[in-house]
Amino acid sequence: MSPDAHPARPPQHKSHGSPGRVSATLSDPVCGMPVTTQSKHYYQHQGRPYYFCSSHCKIKFSTHPSQFLQSERPLGQNATLTAGTPYLCPMHPEVRQELPGVCPYCGMTLEPELPSPDEEGSIELCDFQRRFWWTLPLTGIVFLLAMSNHSLTQINTIPLNWIEMLLTVPVALWAGWPFLKRGWQSITNRSPNMWTLISFGTSASFLYSVLATIAPQIFPKSFISMGHVAVYFEATATIISLTLLGQILELRARSKTSAAIKALLNLAPKIARRIHTDGHEEDVQLACVQVGDVLRIRPGEKVPVDGVVIEGSSAIDESMLSGESLPVNKYIDSRVTAATLNIHGTLVIRSERVGSHTVLAQIVQMVTQAQRSRAPMQRMADIVAGYFVISVAVIALLTFFAWGLYGPEPRWTYGLISAVAVLIIACPCALGLATPMSIMVATGRGAAQGVLFRDAAALENLRKIDTLIVDKTGTLTEGRPSFNQVIATQGFNANEVLCLAASLNQGSEHPIADTILHAARERNISLKKSTNFEASSGIGVLGTIEGRSLALGSAALMQQVGAPIDTLSLEAEKLHLEGASVIYLAVDGQLAGLLVVSDTIKKSTPEALVALRAAGIRIVMATGDNVGTAKKIGTQLGIIEVHGGVSPADKLALVEQLQKEGRVVAMAGDGINDAPALTRANIGIAMGTGTDVAMSSAQITLVKGDLRGIAIARALSQATVKNMKQNLMFAFLYNALGIPLAAGVLYPLTGWLLSPMIAALAMSLSSVSVIGNALRLRTNQSIR
Numbered sequence: 001m002s003p004d005a006h007p008a009r010p011p012q013h014k015s016h017g018s019p020g021r022v023s024a025t026l027s028d029p030v031c032g033m034p035v036t037t038q039s040k041h042y043y044q045h046q047g048r049p050y051y052f053c054s055s056h057c058k059i060k061f062s063t064h065p066s067q068f069l070q071s072e073r074p075l076g077q078n079a080t081l082t083a084g085t086p087y088l089c090p091m092h093p094e095v096r097q098e099l100p101g102v103c104p105y106c107g108m109t110l111e112p113e114l115p116s117p118d119e120e121g122s123i124e125l126c127d128f129q130r131r132f133w134w135t136l137p138l139t140g141i142v143f144l145l146a147m148s149n150h151s152l153t154q155i156n157t158i159p160l161n162w163i164e165m166l167l168t169v170p171v172a173l174w175a176g177w178p179f180l181k182r183g184w185q186s187i188t189n190r191s192p193n194m195w196t197l198i199s200f201g202t203s204a205s206f207l208y209s210v211l212a213t214i215a216p217q218i219f220p221k222s223f224i225s226m227g228h229v230a231v232y233f234e235a236t237a238t239i240i241s242l243t244l245l246g247q248i249l250e251l252r253a254r255s256k257t258s259a260a261i262k263a264l265l266n267l268a269p270k271i272a273r274r275i276h277t278d279g280h281e282e283d284v285q286l287a288c289v290q291v292g293d294v295l296r297i298r299p300g301e302k303v304p305v306d307g308v309v310i311e312g313s314s315a316i317d318e319s320m321l322s323g324e325s326l327p328v329n330k331y332i333d334s335r336v337t338a339a340t341l342n343i344h345g346t347l348v349i350r351s352e353r354v355g356s357h358t359v360l361a362q363i364v365q366m367v368t369q370a371q372r373s374r375a376p377m378q379r380m381a382d383i384v385a386g387y388f389v390i391s392v393a394v395i396a397l398l399t400f401f402a403w404g405l406y407g408p409e410p411r412w413t414y415g416l417i418s419a420v421a422v423l424i425i426a427c428p429c430a431l432g433l434a435t436p437m438s439i440m441v442a443t444g445r446g447a448a449q450g451v452l453f454r455d456a457a458a459l460e461n462l463r464k465i466d467t468l469i470v471d472k473t474g475t476l477t478e479g480r481p482s483f484n485q486v487i488a489t490q491g492f493n494a495n496e497v498l499c500l501a502a503s504l505n506q507g508s509e510h511p512i513a514d515t516i517l518h519a520a521r522e523r524n525i526s527l528k529k530s531t532n533f534e535a536s537s538g539i540g541v542l543g544t545i546e547g548r549s550l551a552l553g554s555a556a557l558m559q560q561v562g563a564p565i566d567t568l569s570l571e572a573e574k575l576h577l578e579g580a581s582v583i584y585l586a587v588d589g590q591l592a593g594l595l596v597v598s599d600t601i602k603k604s605t606p607e608a609l610v611a612l613r614a615a616g617i618r619i620v621m622a623t624g625d626n627v628g629t630a631k632k633i634g635t636q637l638g639i640i641e642v643h644g645g646v647s648p649a650d651k652l653a654l655v656e657q658l659q660k661e662g663r664v665v666a667m668a669g670d671g672i673n674d675a676p677a678l679t680r681a682n683i684g685i686a687m688g689t690g691t692d693v694a695m696s697s698a699q700i701t702l703v704k705g706d707l708r709g710i711a712i713a714r715a716l717s718q719a720t721v722k723n724m725k726q727n728l729m730f731a732f733l734y735n736a737l738g739i740p741l742a743a744g745v746l747y748p749l750t751g752w753l754l755s756p757m758i759a760a761l762a763m764s765l766s767s768v769s770v771i772g773n774a775l776r777l778r779t780n781q782s783i784r
Contacts, residue, residue: 027100027109027123030057086113090436107182107195125251128178132244135175138167139237146234161213164233172206176240192389194426198243198763200393201423205756206236208416230413232420232756239424239760246761249768267339268360272304273297275348289354297347302339306358307349309334314345318704359688363452363703384431384732392739396422399743414744417753421742425759426735430766434727437774442720445777449784450688450703451713458699460724462683462717464664468612469654469677471669472623472633473581474511474687474705476605481512481597483519484580488593489567497593499525501585504543504550507533512583513541515597539624539647540583551586554624556645558584563591576628579636601636608707609637615714618663622651622677651677670705685710716783723777727770734766 028035029050035041041052045065052058087110089095089103100123101110109124142164173180183199186192209231211218216229271283275294286304289295294310297303303316315327318340327343330336336349338358355361396419403415439456446453453459470476486494502520505513506527520527530543530550539560540553551561555572558565563586565572572582572594580598584591609619622643623630630644643654651667655677658665667677670687678684678698686698687705702709742754777783 027102028053028057029100029123030061087111088113090440091433102182102185104185104189105191106193107186125248125255128244128247128251131175131178132241132248135171135237136241138171139241142167142171142237143234161209161231161233164231165210165213168206168209168233168237171237171240172202175244176202179240179243192393194389196389197392197423197426198239200396201420201756202236202239204416204423205232205239205420209233209236230410232417235417235420235756238757242757242760243763246763246765246768249765250771267302269302269304269339273301287355289351291351291354293351295349295351297336297342297349299342299344299346302341303336303349305338305351306353307336307351309336309347310350311348312346314347315343317341317343359703363447388426388431388735392422392426395739395743396420403744414753417756418742418744420756421754421759422739424756425738425742425754425763430731430734430770431728433767433770434731435724437771438720438724438727438777441774441777442716442723445780445783446713446716449709449712450706451709451716452688452701452703453713454699454701458683459717459720462666462700462714463721465617465666465683465714467618467620467658467663467665468710469620469622469651469658469665469667469681470707471674472621472625472630473599474670475668475707476621476633476637477599477601481515481581481599483515484596484598486593486595487568487571489591492587492592494593495523495525497585497595498523499527500545500550500587500592501552501583501595503528503545504530504533504541504552506530507543508535508541511599512581512597516583516595549588552583554626554645555584556647558586558591561586561589563589565591567591568594572626573628576626577632579629579632581625581629601633602706604706604708606637608711609639611708611711615711620654620658622646622654648674648676652680655680666710668702668707668710685713712783716777719777719780719783723774727773730773731766731770734762738762 030052035051035053039051039053041055041058043050043052043058043062045062050061052061086096086098087100088097089106089108089110091106091108092103095103095105095110096113097110102108103110145160145164145167148160179195179202180199182193182195183203186196212229212231268286270286272286272289272293273281273296274284274289275281275296281296289305295304295307297314299314309330309332311332313329313331316330316336317327318337330347335352336347338353338360353359356365399422400415400419403418404412407414435456439459442459443453443456446459473481486497488494488497498516498520502517502525505516507530528545530545533541533543535541540551540557542552542561543550549561551557551563555565563584565584568584568591572584575582575596580596583595583597585593585595612619618641619639620641620643621630621634621639624646625644627642627644630642634640634642643650646654651669651674655665655667659682665681666683666685667674667681668685668687669678674686678686683700684698685700685702688701688703700713702713738759742759744753746752
């Protein structure tokens, strides 16, 4: 027995996220046929059970399991991102399970939450293609025989009917088996869907034709046309073939909507070059890299993980993650991000974040989460779809009896044709896919341009904002302040003030704290151990060093701890007017000095603000920095409404005040002190260069902290909502016009009836059209 095999029946798996009454349907990993955990053909591979439709598929799988498990092949970091990924429904993302299967609500095949980057085609697509091409010749022959049967009225049609029936049997029962299976499941799950209608329509026409061929004498005279009971084998075969073709086109189109995720997964290199403590170097699989490993990155290689440069200098191309075309210079202590490209020079880095903790992995997770979320606009479609299938079935039944009771001869035959056409032409999938496909394409487009949406609601609602509150440090400015000087009061010297400030800042993650620490290290100042560290509501930090109580921050913090700042107020005011930031240091309640830093405005900020003003958005600056410094920056950028020296609570109050005035507010920030306002705003926008707390509080993240991303995101929001409305309008109009036409409302005026074959073609193309329209977002020129 193979070491992977197991004699005992493995535990059964249930679907996740669906009602308890619905049991999960699995797929044979070899042929794609639906199977259940009750199948006697099962095989355990790497501790996981797989079920098969026959012993043939089981043997084929056990010989080469990796051939059928594309999503589980070793892919370096990609393996970390995709291993154990759940399967879920594109239309009902709440349906989740560990193994492949079909959705109990809509009957669609479940897709992996994270697609495999090397995946060329799904098992379902291969299965449908095989069924389509193998039975297409049979469908063609049946169609030609039916046409000759209608034209050669002098020939005895009974032998031709038998030939048509024999040729149609494999089409109806083999090629159409997935539709019949899903149709039956929709009934047992009490969740009627598109497959219910298709299975009813094809079964009705097939069984009627079989009965008309085997026992024509049982039919009344009203069913007889041109001397015999008409059969519709060609309709059955053609409907199934066209439905298969439509599913093939839809699956191919749907695979393109996940192109952005696959592109992101493919960014990560498969190999990293690790340097051991003895100086020995070796290439290792990316999944083997651990935090703290020292890695070498040679020219032309991609950075394998997030880390910090400890040796060398180079220029890094970060365009694949941020959309920024210009390379970024990296030196010792610079941070590098996984999947970015080292252009020239050799770097040695120490890994800090690996696997699912890297920026790339988090981007993939955010994009995936957004793609699977539901837009508020989808709710209307969901309500309609809930009653759609039952309504169509009732209309088909009424159509059949209306024609049979009141139509011209052969009235019951016309009734059957029209009822089948109604069942076939109706397409709830076009309604169900109208918004999810647009969301998937749009979030992928945003990720490619450095804009990450947490969910579909953020993407839909961003277009509504009319007011933007922006933080200063790290949002309008670079967030990498340069250190200018130290001014000490009597009894302290500059180095002592810098030493105490830097020692206290060892526990802070604010950009200014990094600047002060860097200045102390450049002066070779030895730092001291601090205790009782506490961040004080965005206005500074508190702590204890060698028994002395320290407070480092704004004038508001000095007032809070009772430390007067009068002795240096004139110098501070002068520095504020010059646009510099002043940080006060108090020791045991007495002012010890102040530290002066300045931050430069991002080169992209003026352009971003021009674009936002042109869109009619009101710009408001709110910063914890001094009012004078804030106004200086505001004047340079043309921002009239400036709020300086505000606390996190003040920023939150500002958001609430503007919302009470009827404004739709977006808040853009990068720090922990921005988190309350980011959460309260209608749309929170975090800088990807900021803190994790800010990013977790926001609905949108700008990967490189470039405010131009807000204009891009807003344009994307507008284009996406327009696209979703187009899809919904098309889906509603298609069904509103198609169903009456199929029922035969034009017959009294034109004598024209819609063939079930034409109905099948229209139904297949409707979903493809919706997906095709959504894919236009990938090349929309207004989003830039």
